[in-house]
Amino acid sequence: MTKINPYDLPEEGRPVCITLTNIKWAASPALTLPGKMAIQVNSGLPNEEMVARAMDIASSATGFCIIDCDVEPVDHDSVEPESLSDTLDYVGEIF
Secondary structure (H helix, E strand, C coil): CEEECHHHCCCCCCEEEEEEEEEEECCCCCCCCCCCEEEEEECCCCHHHHHHHHHHHHHHHHCCCEEEEEECCCECCCCCCCCCCCCEEECCCCC
């Protein structure tokens, strides 16, 4: 059995938090929709795709399209990874 340090694994599956601010919705002004939303997306995507994915998730959650919004800088350490022990047990070959 070989021990692998989880911090040596690639970060492709780690979530990051994208914060959309000053959101302009394609909805009636009488509706009160959030002006700021924090969305978790996969960090394995390029920044532009992460923002687009966050906007899609926000639109799906409210049922209305986003016309315009600002995006806060992407903080790749904003979401802690799922609980991992210091080492993982792995059975098999490492290439």
